[in-house]
Each structure stands twice: as C-alpha cells, then as structure tokens.
Amino acid sequence: MIETYRPLPGTLVRSVETPCLLLDLNALEKNFNTIARTYEGTICKMRAHAKNHKSPIIAKKQIQAGGTVGGVCAAKVSEAEVMVNGGIDNVLITNQIVTQDKIGRLCKLAKKADIMVAADDPRNIKDISEAAVTHGASIGIIIEVDTSMGRGGIRDSSLGVELAELAASLPGITFRGIMSHQTLPGKPDPETREIEGRGYIQKCLETKTAIEAVGIPVDIVSSGETWTYDIASLIPGVTEVQGGTYALMSHAYDYMDAFSIAAKIMSTVISTPSETVAIGDVGSRALGGVLPEIQDYPGVYVETVSDHQVILRSEGKMPLKIGDTFLLISGQQDIMVNRWDYFVTLRDGIVEGILDIEARGCVN
Amino acid sequence: MIETYRPLPGTLVRSVETPCLLLDLNALEKNFNTIARTYEGTICKMRAHAKNHKSPIIAKKQIQAGGTVGGVCAAKVSEAEVMVNGGIDNVLITNQIVTQDKIGRLCKLAKKADIMVAADDPRNIKDISEAAVTHGASIGIIIEVDTSMGRGGIRDSSLGVELAELAASLPGITFRGIMSHQTLPGKPDPETREIEGRGYIQKCLETKTAIEAVGIPVDIVSSGETWTYDIASLIPGVTEVQGGTYALMSHAYDYMDAFSIAAKIMSTVISTPSETVAIGDVGSRALGGVLPEIQDYPGVYVETVSDHQVILRSEGKMPLKIGDTFLLISGQQDIMVNRWDYFVTLRDGIVEGILDIEARGCVN
Structure with missing residues (x-):
C-alpha cells in the first residue's frame, strides 16, 4: 500500500x-446561504446537482443550509448510489438510463430512497416499468425536454404528452414531471440572463401545459441552473432549480457576485x-x-x-x-x-x- | 461501501x-513485440513511459517483452512510488521535483530502487543533494534539455555544462546524463518524422558533447518518443527512448502501422x-x-x-x-x-x- x-x-x-x-469552507457556506436566502418563502426550491462537488457530505451541508427540495441531482447511477449511501434519500438522475444492468441498480436503489430518472423514449420507459415490477420497486419518471442543448430530451410537446401518458399508465413507475437544462456561454449581463433564461424555461413549461391539458398532473418542473437561480424561482410553474456550479463556483461564472x-x-x-x-x-x-x-x-x-x-x-x-x-x-x-x-x-x-x-x- | x-x-x-x-491484450502484446524486435541488437533501448497506462503490471509485461532498459519513466513522485511498489526497480522521473516534501519522498524511494530525476536549476540540484545526504540516499540527476516544447529544460548547452558540473561535484547525487522530449503535431509522413526527429534529438546531443568536452561522462541520453521510436535508435549517442503512447496507442498516432x-x-x-x-x-x-x-x-x-x-x-x-x-x-x-x-x-x-x-x- x-x-x-x-x-x-x-x-x-x-x-x-x-x-x-x-476547499474554502467560508466561501462554500456563503454560497449555500445565498441560496437559502433567495429561496426563503418561494415555492420553487434548489435541487443541487451533486456532480459539481461529488460529495454526499457537502450535499448534506447544502440541504441543511436551507432553500432546497431536500434532495439532489446525480448524473450517473453510480453517483446516485454514492449519494444514497451517504444519507441523501431523494435523487433525480438527470440522464437516460437504458441498459438492463443499470436499470436493475436503479430499482435496487429505489427501495432505499426516492429515485427519479430522466426519460425521453417510450421503449426505455417500458423497460424501466418492467424492471421495477420485477424488483418490487417504484421509480419516478421525469420527461426531459431539450430547450437548447441538442442532447437528450424531447423536441416537441406532443411526444412529451405521449411519454407522460405512458409513464402514468404503466405499473412500477410514476410520472412525476418534466425537466430541462440549458447553458449560456460567456459572461452575460443580468438583462441577457433574464431574457434568455425565461425563454428556455418557457419552452419547458409548454410541455407541462400540454401534459396537464390531457388531465395528467405535473408535480415537478425541474428547470433553471446556477445562472438562472434568481430568475427560475420567479417563473410560476417552476418547482425546482438544478444548480450545480454555485456550490464551488468557477471563473466562468464569476460575474455572479x-x-x-x-x-x-x-x-x-x-x-x-x-x-x-x-x-x-x-x-x-x-x-x-x-x-x-x-x-x-x-x-x-x-x-x-x-x-x-x-x-x-x-x-x-x-x-x-x-x-x-x-x-x-x-x-x-x-x-x-x-x-x-x-x-x-x-x-x-x-x-x-x-x-x-x-x-x-x-x-x- | x-x-x-x-x-x-x-x-x-x-x-x-x-x-x-x-484493453485488448493481443494488441498490447503486438505493440510490445514491435519494440522488442526493433531494439534487438541495438545499443539504444526503450524506457517505456508509465504515464501512458499507469499500471506496474503492464510496465512489467513491457519490460519482459524485451528491447527495454529494464526500467520506466514516471511523471510524478507518486507515480514512481506506485511503480516501485509494483516491482519496478529503475525509474526516471521526467519532471522537476522542487518541494521539500516530495524531495524527501524521492530519497525514501531511492533506498528501494534506482531513482533518477530531471533537473534544470542549480538551486534544485543543491536541494536534492542536501536531502539525499540527510536521508543517506543516492539520487541520479538527468539534465533536461528543452528542444521544442517550451516547458521545463535548459535552453543552451553552457547551462547544461554548469548543471552537470554541479551534479557531478555534490554528495548524495550522481550525474547520470541528459534527456529531452518533443512532439510533432498532425500525422507526419516517414520523411518528415525522420527530418524533424533527428533535428530535435541532435539539439539534445549538443549538450552531451559540451558536457563531455569538460571531462564529465554522459552515460544516459534519453531522447525520442513513440513517433521517433525507429529513428532515435539509429542516432549514435542516444541510449534510450521515452516511448509512452506506443503501449495503448491512440488515433492521433494511428499512422504508425x-x-x-x-x-x-x-x-x-x-x-x-x-x-x-x-x-x-x-x-x-x-x-x-x-x-x-x-x-x-x-x-x-x-x-x-x-x-x-x-x-x-x-x-x-x-x-x-x-x-x-x-x-x-x-x-x-x-x-x-x-x-x-x-x-x-x-x-x-x-x-x-x-x-x-x-x-x-x-x-x-
């Protein structure tokens, strides 16, 4: 050794x-307190993205500071496992999980904590449902909406409605809501942040409206990120913000005083x-x-x-x-x-x- | 857990x-056998750079295949520690090591294996000498020559001579030789490889000539890398090639059949x-x-x-x-x-x- x-x-x-x-603990606590203060009394809360610091101990500090939903985002099943193992009991995995082995691990994890996962494909939703039934687990489904990234996520609301109906109808899973993620390059001024941020989030909310129009409740709208932490919370309908960077911060975001x-x-x-x-x-x-x-x-x-x-x-x-x-x-x-x-x-x-x-x- | x-x-x-x-073991063994064949009967041998695969088990396979000096390069003290711990008894650290703590670790390691380190500064050489005396260790000094990278390494032969004289005169350390490293962007044809490779290595050999002119023997000239593996070995005076990439290979080098x-x-x-x-x-x-x-x-x-x-x-x-x-x-x-x-x-x-x-x- x-x-x-x-x-x-x-x-x-x-x-x-x-x-x-x-890791400067004074700076870390300042960042957490900013969020606690910003979200005091608002409906919308922070769901910190654990991929930023990768530590369940920091995630617990983040939650204890206040202003959060009480859970975190994770990027991978293994990251979610570390978080649950470290005492976090509510995790949204912000990626699609499609292979047998990893869906199985998701089910196992869902017996210990409230686990939600992003989805954008009907076959994948059926696979998760089948595995959840086999394992006797219950997994939350969040439909991912692509608003600007060109990565995973549905591109139009009608597919969102179709997937929500599917998720709401199948056993072993529960339709919980929708999510989106967006970035803005450079160091935008507050006005640009506001205009761009509202635009992207609005695109996500259109899918919420379409799903509710067919009678399915959308409990969670998880949108916004560090650069819209103070904008997303003001938009009616947004229930949580996926802020990662704000914990450790970076020079790319240092326009955020x-x-x-x-x-x-x-x-x-x-x-x-x-x-x-x-x-x-x-x-x-x-x-x-x-x-x-x-x-x-x-x-x-x-x-x-x-x-x-x-x-x-x-x-x-x-x-x-x-x-x-x-x-x-x-x-x-x-x-x-x-x-x-x-x-x-x-x-x-x-x-x-x-x-x-x-x-x-x-x-x- | x-x-x-x-x-x-x-x-x-x-x-x-x-x-x-x-990791495809057939491909790995083919790469090692290419080196064994190329260096069969040559004075110049391969000193594989462990930073490529970061595994002492692979490094031992590399040495066992033949055509090597019997040791490896490492980029960091901690990497050298892993290699020595894994059974490699001859390591050249291809970077400058300047802090007290790390020089101390170098000395500790030098009591278990033949350890050499790159240097380009008189104060640093004195520090290593002092620490080696304190620890009762002996450390090999290799003067780094910058031929093209604009990173560490001396820029002119006269400083090389000064450092070699210093290293040869101080207790606890031994002057062992010189090294250089160079890269060539793109996918050069064999003729470009030959011309550029010879040019860079020649620059390194000029320092060898200058040091030998003051009567100090230069046992090691460690120059060349994967893209000059078949050129460096033909240049009189080069004793070893620091090839890293050839072990796992990469698409950037896939012109090397x-x-x-x-x-x-x-x-x-x-x-x-x-x-x-x-x-x-x-x-x-x-x-x-x-x-x-x-x-x-x-x-x-x-x-x-x-x-x-x-x-x-x-x-x-x-x-x-x-x-x-x-x-x-x-x-x-x-x-x-x-x-x-x-x-x-x-x-x-x-x-x-x-x-x-x-x-x-x-x-x-």
Whole structure:
C-alpha cells in the first residue's frame, strides 16, 4: 500500500504540499446561504446537482443550509448510489438510463430512497416499468425536454404528452414531471440572463401545459441552473432549480457576485526556463475543461496546460520563482474535481481536514 | 461501501456494462513485440513511459517483452512510488521535483530502487543533494534539455555544462546524463518524422558533447518518443527512448502501422433525439484530451463531448439506435486512462479479467 500525502489539521495553507485541491469552507457556506436566502418563502426550491462537488457530505451541508427540495441531482447511477449511501434519500438522475444492468441498480436503489430518472423514449420507459415490477420497486419518471442543448430530451410537446401518458399508465413507475437544462456561454449581463433564461424555461413549461391539458398532473418542473437561480424561482410553474456550479463556483461564472469561488488548485513553480515563463506542477491529469485562471498575479496568465504541467506566461518579467506557490481557478469545477481523490478543507487559511470526493470516477 | 460493477472473466465483450475501458491484450502484446524486435541488437533501448497506462503490471509485461532498459519513466513522485511498489526497480522521473516534501519522498524511494530525476536549476540540484545526504540516499540527476516544447529544460548547452558540473561535484547525487522530449503535431509522413526527429534529438546531443568536452561522462541520453521510436535508435549517442503512447496507442498516432490501438472505450446509446444524432453514455468525466473517434461506423463522427455524454452525428441517417454499443478511440490515452479505476482486459473478445489502474490520480 502506497502512503498517500494528506496534510494534518492545523497546517497553514502555504505549507500544504502541492498540487492540492483546496476547499474554502467560508466561501462554500456563503454560497449555500445565498441560496437559502433567495429561496426563503418561494415555492420553487434548489435541487443541487451533486456532480459539481461529488460529495454526499457537502450535499448534506447544502440541504441543511436551507432553500432546497431536500434532495439532489446525480448524473450517473453510480453517483446516485454514492449519494444514497451517504444519507441523501431523494435523487433525480438527470440522464437516460437504458441498459438492463443499470436499470436493475436503479430499482435496487429505489427501495432505499426516492429515485427519479430522466426519460425521453417510450421503449426505455417500458423497460424501466418492467424492471421495477420485477424488483418490487417504484421509480419516478421525469420527461426531459431539450430547450437548447441538442442532447437528450424531447423536441416537441406532443411526444412529451405521449411519454407522460405512458409513464402514468404503466405499473412500477410514476410520472412525476418534466425537466430541462440549458447553458449560456460567456459572461452575460443580468438583462441577457433574464431574457434568455425565461425563454428556455418557457419552452419547458409548454410541455407541462400540454401534459396537464390531457388531465395528467405535473408535480415537478425541474428547470433553471446556477445562472438562472434568481430568475427560475420567479417563473410560476417552476418547482425546482438544478444548480450545480454555485456550490464551488468557477471563473466562468464569476460575474455572479452572490457566490464566491470555494474550490481552488494550489500549485508550485518547478521551473522558470525564461524571463516570462514559469512552469507549475499541475497539468491536465488534475485539471480539465476550459483553461484555468491564475489568482493574485495581474499580468500573468495560463498559456497552456500539458499532461503534468501548467505553463504560465507574464506580460512583463515573471514575478514567480521556483518553489513559489500560486492558486488556479477552474472554469469547469465538476470536470476538474473528478480528477482528485479529496479536498483539503480550509477555514481562514488553516487546514480543517480532508474531505473525500466519494463520487470521483463514477462513470457508470 | 458501494458495490462497484466489475464484469466476470468469460463475459463476452458485447455483454460488458458501459461505459467501460477495454484493453485488448493481443494488441498490447503486438505493440510490445514491435519494440522488442526493433531494439534487438541495438545499443539504444526503450524506457517505456508509465504515464501512458499507469499500471506496474503492464510496465512489467513491457519490460519482459524485451528491447527495454529494464526500467520506466514516471511523471510524478507518486507515480514512481506506485511503480516501485509494483516491482519496478529503475525509474526516471521526467519532471522537476522542487518541494521539500516530495524531495524527501524521492530519497525514501531511492533506498528501494534506482531513482533518477530531471533537473534544470542549480538551486534544485543543491536541494536534492542536501536531502539525499540527510536521508543517506543516492539520487541520479538527468539534465533536461528543452528542444521544442517550451516547458521545463535548459535552453543552451553552457547551462547544461554548469548543471552537470554541479551534479557531478555534490554528495548524495550522481550525474547520470541528459534527456529531452518533443512532439510533432498532425500525422507526419516517414520523411518528415525522420527530418524533424533527428533535428530535435541532435539539439539534445549538443549538450552531451559540451558536457563531455569538460571531462564529465554522459552515460544516459534519453531522447525520442513513440513517433521517433525507429529513428532515435539509429542516432549514435542516444541510449534510450521515452516511448509512452506506443503501449495503448491512440488515433492521433494511428499512422504508425507497427502498433495497434489496445485501449478503447465502449459506450451505449442512451438517446436518439433526431435522425442524425445519437447520445452515448460517456462524457468528459471519463474521456479527455482531444476528441475521440468512433470505430466501425463510417459517416458517423464525434461532434462534441459534454460532462457525461458524447454526441454522435451522422452524415446520413444515424445507424445507431438506443441500447446499441459502440467503441471510441482516444486521441490522448494517458489523459483518458487517468479517468478510470480499471481496465477490462480482453483476449479475442472475451473478458480475461480486471486490471487496476494503480497510478490513477497520482497528481502529487
């Protein structure tokens, strides 16, 4: 067995061996409190997406802070298993689950917790129903509506009605509602966010209206995400928001002042081959997604990320020397977090402990 | 504890639950035998880069096949620890190691195996020497020469001479030689490979000549990589080639007929939202690097990879339907492999077993 490096509680952040993934608990709690405050007294609540942090312990903190539906989203069956195992009793899987083995695992899980799954195909709904009957389980069906992503999800309301009727008629499953997910590139101003966000969510609500028109109640409308957290909750009919990014935040969303960056990567300079270049000890093995940004060094930027190194370039003379540490902020935290086994948690710059990323590598 | 899905030996490949990472043992052995044949009777041998497959078991197979120096390269101290722990007794770490903690781990490791590390800075060489003396260890120093990458490594021979003199004069360390690494984008024809490869390696050899001119022997010249495996070995003075990719191969290198793709990702279609689109159940959580390519479906290509899904687009009507499986080939296997906990090993399309990716997540 290899000894794994894990800093002890009480260690000063600057003494933590790099590369490491730091989690600032003050920032995390600020983000959770923003949601609790925003959703105080509203019908619509947050259903945090666990794929962002991949930790049932953080998910429970998120729920305890308030403003949530009391459950989470998960991207994969294995991720849902980790969440249920960690004490979360209500999970919406936001993808289609189509193979025998994984539908079986879904059924097994549904005997321990309230499990819902996204669907967009009649054969798949029939398969889930049959398996649920065999296992004596009950699974909630959420019809996915594609509003902008070009991925899974129905494209027109009539198919939504057909699937809702099917889900409502078959044994072992219950029709629970609809969901959509959408993204907006760049750093939009509040007005753009509002116009675009309302437009996408409205498209999702059209399917709700069509389903209710044939007499089937739609209990859940799960739409909206971090960038519409304050818009979705104002739209009548939306019952929950699937916010992932807001927990750890990322530089791609840092136009949203209500949240702070909670997870950062700390790296050490290992080489300064020229006056304007510094090489850090962390690469794409531990990063991922869009290029990260460096904090606290104006004029220094991330030029590229290779397998095991980050290459920093400065406009003037490089202020960093060999042995110096610096912080990187990911543009896509959920992809980045998946590269790590644990967070080093910090309170006021001092290590509080180690938090295992229990759903890391849950690809199945 | 979560039950993890692991297929049993004897399972047919088409029945393995997806997404999964398949390792074709016939292809792997073909690749290793190509190297054994190429380096039969040459002075220059292969030092396989373990970052490609991250498995000491595969590294041992690689060495046993022949044509190697009997050791491996590793990218990180933690990766080297996994290799030594798995029975490899000779490791060259191809990066600079500059922090106290990691230099200490290097010394500890050097008491169990022959450990060499790349260096490009006098202060760093002094630090390694001091730590080695304290620990009673001996560490080999390899001066890194930058020939084309713009990353770590010295840029001119005179600094190489200065560092070699320093390494040769200090206690606890031994000057062993020099190394370089270079890449060539695209799919070059053999002539371009030969011209470019020779040019880069020659630049590295200039430093060897300069160091030898001051009377210091240069035992190791570790240069070349998969795309120059058959060129580097013909250049007098090169003692070893750092080939990583050739083990698993990738679509980015598939112009090299002597090797076959040994690692592939199998995925299942979970949604077919339009006539020309199919969504697969694997995304960037388990892929990474350049876009993968799909096998066996001409006219179908990978349009994009989202967090948890791959979006396939077909020129005509999509031949894949929900529940169908398909194979993806990574363009950058080492980044991709790092997303997985194990390979499912195959012999003639039948599962032989599970091979843990022991150095997965070795970021430290």
